[in-house]
Amino acid sequence: MxxxxxxxxxxxxxxxxxxxxxxxxxxxxxxxxxxxxxxxxxxxxxxxxxxxxxxxxxxxxxxxxxxxxxxxxxxxxxxxxxxxxxxxxxxxxxxxxxxxxxxxxxxxxxxxxxxxxxxxxxxxxxxxxxxxxxxxxxxxxxxxxxxxxxxxxxxxxxxxxxxxxxxxxxxxxxxxxxxxxxxxxxxxxxxxxxxxxxxxxxxxxxxxxxxxxxxxxxxxxxxxxxxxxxxFVAEFIGNNNLFPGVIKSRSGSIIFVEFNDNLLYVKAPEDLRDVPVGREIHFSVRADLMHAGDHPDMANRIEGSYVTTEFMGTLETDVFEVAPGVYVHVEQHRKVTDHVYGMGDRETICWAAEAGVILE
Ligand SMILES: Nc1ncnc2c1ncn2[C@@H]1O[C@H](COP(=O)(O)OP(=O)(O)O)[C@@H](O)[C@H]1O
Ligand SMILES: [Mg+2]
Structure with a gap:
């Protein structure tokens, strides 16, 4: 003890x-x-x-x-x-x-x-x-x-x-x-x-x-x-992306959440597996677990248009608008050869089901 x-x-x-x-x-x-x-x-x-x-x-x-x-x-x-x-x-x-x-x-x-x-x-x-x-x-x-x-x-x-x-x-x-x-x-x-x-x-x-x-x-x-x-914690700690959504269905440990006409996959912890279908929830995904461009190995993809880039040393965060007023932050280590976006460019953003965290 x-x-x-x-x-x-x-x-x-x-x-x-x-x-x-x-x-x-x-x-x-x-x-x-x-x-x-x-x-x-x-x-x-x-x-x-x-x-x-x-x-x-x-x-x-x-x-x-x-x-x-x-x-x-x-x-x-x-x-x-x-x-x-x-x-x-x-x-x-x-x-x-x-x-x-x-x-x-x-x-x-x-x-x-x-x-x-x-x-x-x-x-x-x-x-x-x-x-x-x-x-x-x-x-x-x-x-x-x-x-x-x-x-x-x-x-x-x-x-x-x-x-x-x-x-x-x-x-x-x-x-x-x-x-x-x-x-x-x-x-x-x-x-x-x-x-x-x-x-x-x-x-x-x-x-x-x-x-x-x-x-x-x-x-x-x-x-x-x-x-x-x-x-509150997800927002205050910073560089988390918050999604509101409605639970549509579930399959084992995976919950299917509808967000703005997208069906997103979130891995639910044990204690949240009985949250009922139809319930409104929020989940968060860390900016460093989001990827710009199509990644076939990841369960989730969503379309957005490029807004701006926030610079923090060698780390850069690209911001995309994925629904009116909903911004997704994608953090990456930028190399000189990497793609540079122009305002309004369309991009696919991907992340794994495991990256999502259901919030209380
Ligand atoms: N001596 C006091 N008399 C009345 N209200 C107080 C007093 N000290 C703090 N408060 C109130 O208590 C709340 C918490 O204050 P505080 O503990 O100083 O917050 P923090 O340190 O997190 O900024 C605030 O609403 C503040 O206005
Ligand atoms: Mg104080």
């Missing part, structure tokens, strides 16, 4: 004025895991994080940290530390003093304090900057100070609220790798809030996708990428 560092049981939060910010939140977070809470602005991520840290009371439900019921305990009794987007450093103290702060509060002896501070500064690569004040540091360096300061007391859980939100693109890419590395080195459980699917998917062992105050799905990045459970 895994050791859980954090457990949330039926946690609810209703603010004054009947704002239901979090509804029936259930999650089990294993010791040493890097967890991301992912969702659009206003879905309840920060509120959940603050309830774990004790900065916000729960309206209902229970929270356990390292096996102890902390639901009614103040932040100081929870063995959590919090890192904010704004870093919240002490402007008049040096880097060393900022990092040292919580140990000093705890009454740790000066020698031992210094030893721990140097260790931390070493780890975040700031040993040469110990005498500077925050205003003389770059954004990335300030962020490392905030991280060192939060980690120095070796909390059971570090809570991070949009930690990379204030950084520009290049720095964010670097800090993603560094945060992950430091998490691995310390073995401390990280719970990070972000609205960026790239951050969540590239850093976290486990992603909790939220929308409108509820959990949509919990899984590894791969599970969420390959098997989105709901329409």
């Amino acid at each position: 895994p050791e859980y560092d954090v457990i949330l049981e039926h946690v609810d939060k209703t603010f004054d004025g009947d704002v239901r910010a979090v509804i029936d939140f259930n999650a089990e977070i294993v010791k040493g895991e890097f967890v991301a809470m992912l969702g659009p602005s206003g879905c309840g991520k920060t509120t959940t994080l603050r309830m774990i840290g004790g900065l916000e009371e729960v309206t209902a439900g229970k929270i356990f940290i390292a096996g102890q019921d902390v639901t009614d305990l103040p932040p100081s009794h929870r063995d959590t530390a919090m890192m904010f987007q704004s870093f919240a450093l002490f402007p008049h103290r040096t880097v060393f003093q900022n990092v040292e702060f919580s140990l000093k509060m705890k009454g740790v002896a000066p020698d031992e304090r210094a030893r721990h501070v140097w260790e931390m500064l070493e780890m975040v690569g700031l040993a040469d900057f110990s005498g500077r004040r925050p205003s003389d540091l770059s954004g990335g360096q300030q962020q490392r100070v905030a991280l060192a300061r939060a980690l120095i007391s070796r909390p059971t859980v570090l809570l991070l609220d949009e930690p990379l939100g204030a950084l520009d693109y290049n720095l964010r890419q670097t800090m993603m790798v560094e945060l992950k590395k430091i998490q691995r080195e310390t073995g401390i459980t990280f719970i990070m809030v972000t609205h960026s699917q790239q951050e969540a998917m590239s850093m976290a062992d486990k992603v909790i996708v939220m929308s409108d105050s509820v959990i949509q799905q919990i899984g590894t990045s791969r599970e969420i990428h390959e098997n989105p459970r709901t329409k």
Whole structure:
């Protein structure tokens, strides 16, 4: 049985004025895991994080940290530390003093304090900057100070609220790798809030996708990428093609779905094999599993007209309109010799029955 560092049981939060910010939140977070809470602005991520840290009371439900019921305990009794987007450093103290702060509060002896501070500064690569004040540091360096300061007391859980939100693109890419590395080195459980699917998917062992105050799905990045459970997740995770349709018939594990006069084949998971004929459903197909041009080995084909191409390094996504207002994204590694489309060109788009995922 895994050791859980954090457990949330039926946690609810209703603010004054009947704002239901979090509804029936259930999650089990294993010791040493890097967890991301992912969702659009206003879905309840920060509120959940603050309830774990004790900065916000729960309206209902229970929270356990390292096996102890902390639901009614103040932040100081929870063995959590919090890192904010704004870093919240002490402007008049040096880097060393900022990092040292919580140990000093705890009454740790000066020698031992210094030893721990140097260790931390070493780890975040700031040993040469110990005498500077925050205003003389770059954004990335300030962020490392905030991280060192939060980690120095070796909390059971570090809570991070949009930690990379204030950084520009290049720095964010670097800090993603560094945060992950430091998490691995310390073995401390990280719970990070972000609205960026790239951050969540590239850093976290486990992603909790939220929308409108509820959990949509919990899984590894791969599970969420390959098997989105709901329409919301398929749309939010990006580069999924969503099809509405009606179940026409079935044959074993294959469901036949009618979409705009096309009969499409979708492989259904066990638990969805009894969904009745006539039911309206949605299914999704990843853009990288779609192919332009006729592929006789694939069950599904649909006609579309070329609209545009989206460029992402060596990856390109060609967009085709397959029904009025319905666009299909086809992702491919483009070679110089590949066909270049003109606006309105007709093309056949194919995919395998196995590529389709039925959504709840
Ligand atoms: N102190 C508060 N009082 C009233 N409503 C709040 C308060 N804090 C957050 N909310 C509301 O709760 C919902 C969730 O907010 P929040 O957890 O900050 O979302 P997120 O971090 O996902 O953007 C929002 O509708 C927000 O307006
Ligand atoms: Mg927030």
